[in-house]
Amino acid sequence: MNGPFLACDWGTTNLRAWLVDADGRVAEGRDFPLGVSRLKPGEAAERFRQEVRPALGAERLPTLMCGMIGSTLGWQVAPYADCPASLDDLAAHLVTVEDGPAAVRIVPGVRGPGVTAAPDVMRGEETQLFGWVAGAEDRARGRRVVCHPGTHAKWAVIEDGRLVRFVTAMTGELFSILSRHGVLASDAKPDDEEAFLAGVEAAGDGSALAARLFSVRSRVVGGDADPQSSPSYLSGLLIGSEIAALPRLLDAPDDDPVALLGDETLIAWYARAFAARGVACTTHSGDEAALAGLTALHARTAP
Amino acid sequence: MNGPFLACDWGTTNLRAWLVDADGRVAEGRDFPLGVSRLKPGEAAERFRQEVRPALGAERLPTLMCGMIGSTLGWQVAPYADCPASLDDLAAHLVTVEDGPAAVRIVPGVRGPGVTAAPDVMRGEETQLFGWVAGAEDRARGRRVVCHPGTHAKWAVIEDGRLVRFVTAMTGELFSILSRHGVLASDAKPDDEEAFLAGVEAAGDGSALAARLFSVRSRVVGGDADPQSSPSYLSGLLIGSEIAALPRLLDAPDDDPVALLGDETLIAWYARAFAARGVACTTHSGDEAALAGLTALHARTAP
Numbered sequence: 001m002n003g004p005f006l007a008c009d010w011g012t013t014n015l016r017a018w019l020v021d022a023d024g025r026v027a028e029g030r031d032f033p034l035g036v037s038r039l040k041p042g043e044a045a046e047r048f049r050q051e052v053r054p055a056l057g058a059e060r061l062p063t064l065m066c067g068m069i070g071s072t073l074g075w076q077v078a079p080y081a082d083c084p085a086s087l088d089d090l091a092a093h094l095v096t097v098e099d100g101p102a103a104v105r106i107v108p109g110v111r112g113p114g115v116t117a118a119p120d121v122m123r124g125e126e127t128q129l130f131g132w133v134a135g136a137e138d139r140a141r142g143r144r145v146v147c148h149p150g151t152h153a154k155w156a157v158i159e160d161g162r163l164v165r166f167v168t169a170m171t172g173e174l175f176s177i178l179s180r181h182g183v184l185a186s187d188a189k190p191d192d193e194e195a196f197l198a199g200v201e202a203a204g205d206g207s208a209l210a211a212r213l214f215s216v217r218s219r220v221v222g223g224d225a226d227p228q229s230s231p232s233y234l235s236g237l238l239i240g241s242e243i244a245a246l247p248r249l250l251d252a253p254d255d256d257p258v259a260l261l262g263d264e265t266l267i268a269w270y271a272r273a274f275a276a277r278g279v280a281c282t283t284h285s286g287d288e289a290a291l292a293g294l295t296a297l298h299a300r301t302a303p
Numbered sequence: 304m305n306g307p308f309l310a311c312d313w314g315t316t317n318l319r320a321w322l323v324d325a326d327g328r329v330a331e332g333r334d335f336p337l338g339v340s341r342l343k344p345g346e347a348a349e350r351f352r353q354e355v356r357p358a359l360g361a362e363r364l365p366t367l368m369c370g371m372i373g374s375t376l377g378w379q380v381a382p383y384a385d386c387p388a389s390l391d392d393l394a395a396h397l398v399t400v401e402d403g404p405a406a407v408r409i410v411p412g413v414r415g416p417g418v419t420a421a422p423d424v425m426r427g428e429e430t431q432l433f434g435w436v437a438g439a440e441d442r443a444r445g446r447r448v449v450c451h452p453g454t455h456a457k458w459a460v461i462e463d464g465r466l467v468r469f470v471t472a473m474t475g476e477l478f479s480i481l482s483r484h485g486v487l488a489s490d491a492k493p494d495d496e497e498a499f500l501a502g503v504e505a506a507g508d509g510s511a512l513a514a515r516l517f518s519v520r521s522r523v524v525g526g527d528a529d530p531q532s533s534p535s536y537l538s539g540l541l542i543g544s545e546i547a548a549l550p551r552l553l554d555a556p557d558d559d560p561v562a563l564l565g566d567e568t569l570i571a572w573y574a575r576a577f578a579a580r581g582v583a584c585t586t587h588s589g590d591e592a593a594l595a596g597l598t599a600l601h602a603r604t605a606p
Binding site: 080111114115116117118119120121152153167168169170171173174176177178180181182183198201202204205206207208209210211212213214215218219221222223225238241242245246248249 | 383414417418419421422423424455456470472473474476477479480481483484485501504505507508509510511512513514517518521522524525526528541544545548549551
């Protein structure tokens, strides 16, 4: 460690901040409804100074931030580091937005070749990925496949501790949009495990999603399924499609064990889908990984 | 022919009606903004009697209707005929909702095994499919693959004049929802052919759509594509995914020539995508096919 610091995972909808003491322990953790999608242009620096620092008594602490705060919507653009990338590469490309003993620095996102001709990008997940690697010695050896579910789910391959390739899947966003708009819209809660698993099975080999999606409707209209189970089935279908198709895109064997990293409730649903498909997985907290990643970067780079 | 009649393709958003004379010629064609999604429950019969019949001077004509008018949202449910189905099967299952010399009858939809455990269904397209078959003698022989693009695109395999299997893909609905909601939303027109073709190529083998969709965004955020071209790219990606994946689901060879049936503008875009993928296709008017299908049914079944 290099003394106390303020660690921030500043995302699209939320800002999570941790006050980390000189021994690397969390003295306090706080959430702020200051996600970059809620900020006016140019407002991030001021809100941080006036709301976040005082709330944690962190007026004079060096600060390290990861996430969408480094995007065009955030404080200042932190240009992407290129894949393959190591923790040292991130450390070498921190962007200093305020200097001095209470410096504020932003972790760059990572850009890599995409599934298509377009590149793929992440911001925030890279810090969680390296934080996860730092969590156990054997994770920095050999090949590891990590799935980070969410609005824009990230699948990453880590080889000997380096992020070598990754793919984004808009699974969470598709669920959110399709359950609110169009013929599949429904107010029911996606909490029916049986329908969820039927959706996972309906995902098949992960091809032809637009066709499989129609079964959300046709199982009700042409069959006898309860409309209340539609969101659960839709969720299983989307998650099952992701699980079926993504390993192939990453050139990872279908049956490689997968480390699930992220929100506890969401990764529990993913774990059910993995179990149904007979793929081994482990589950890990995304928040803890973000903090671990920021702490590892602070240790290497504190002014 | 069995005398003059009124032919109606009564769909979700629109009602198209043709006054057909005793020689099978169209005396008049009219559109009405009376799609079933715009009707109050139970209102179809009254609106038809008070608005459609008088507008065409067709108060005393027998009437044949196809489309969503036979759904729970329509006049009365016309139970699905089962796949494989022939034109004779449809003729045998017309549902009479008003009797007498000015009888009103509704063509049943068709239900078949789906890609998933849920069945697949169509209402309206079956009439166009058989109308298309009736349009040339050789279409009733051997195997034909027909693609009917739209909100819910239908792909059908016709063998010796019988509809043997079909699959629905929600391509049009996905485009509509994704271009209006979420991070891919855009007001730009999908009229950029170069971006459309880049999208078709990005569809790859039709797998992992949720991952490929992210490229609509990442080609702008991480690359240098013009955001104005995003809807065109999205359209190409969705149509390309459909074209890549659907033939396999139908057990039809990838390179079988495909008959495109439907809206002129839409099938022109599909034709560009087929050409880019090196698959032969022909194009055919959906309206003409609907009229031909209703006329063929009238000839077999008029009271």
